[in-house]
Amino acid sequence: MNFESVFLNVLYFAAVIYTFAFVLYGIRAIKGPTTADIILAVDCLSFDMAAFMVVLGIYFKSIMLASGAIILSLWAFMLDIYYTKYVLYGEVEV
Amino acid sequence: MIELHLIILAIVVSFGFVFSYLAMKEHDLLKALALSSVQSTFFALGFYILAAPDIVLAYLAIAVGAYTALIILAISKTERYEVGE
């Protein structure tokens, strides 16, 4: 079995579906009635984008590219925590 | 495969443009901050597809992390809603 051609087909299928899902998340972020909906959409969007970055990094054959996924999944967590702290307690300390 | 790259890049950058416009026109500053973080997440994927990993590392730490934390700190010290014309 030729790994490279099979993986190319898998990547083609997955990239189309992931792009469509990104578009749907973006539409929810535009429509969202409250701020919490937008932040929920950002949460999903960033985790899925990190997964897509790892899959795409195998195709590009570069480990420098794939290391951006760790940073993305860690920083996106910060927005949730700061929003929660602002809404519940009114004050934020950095 | 190269066409698929370019299509993904076009979609991502167009969404970033739309979100930056929405963040500019918003009167609730917290909502504007959330919209701006959506824009920076989309642009991170755009830089990734352009094969610039060092810019991705710096842009994520600044635009998704430190920027949102500082703006929420500023909002909590001042007012949330923009008033007046």
Added chain:
Amino acid sequence: MIIEEAVFVIGSIAILLGAIYDLIAAIGLLRFPDFYMRTHAATVGTIGGAALPVFGAGLVALVYHPLGSQRFFMAGIAFTVGILILIIAPTGSHSLVSAVYFGKVGKKPKLVVDQLEEDLPKRSDVAELVREHEELPGEEEEPKFFFRGMKR
């Protein structure tokens, strides 16, 4: 090697399944009517749509020979991202839902059973707490039990 082919097939199936999960979660996030149901769709999207394809990509990278000797680094990055997502994503969703419930953001939908409502601090309780606290002279501490919605 038959083992390498088996690992590759398992990883590819995980990536495809994760993509389909992601599409289902996106449709659910777009179509559900209120915030709590949207949270249900979002947690499907983060665990099934992000953690599963990352582990699949790690399995693929272990046996993907065009990558050269860099493939072990790539698999390490993939498994690290997967474990981080497994830890971080439920924590973020939980804190966001707690912010919406206790901070009274937006309009509350009709709930059949709401057992958490007894745990909400009543306004009289908070006022009594503040009054008790003001009687003691010389203390500067804020009351611990304080939500933003109760302030006015």
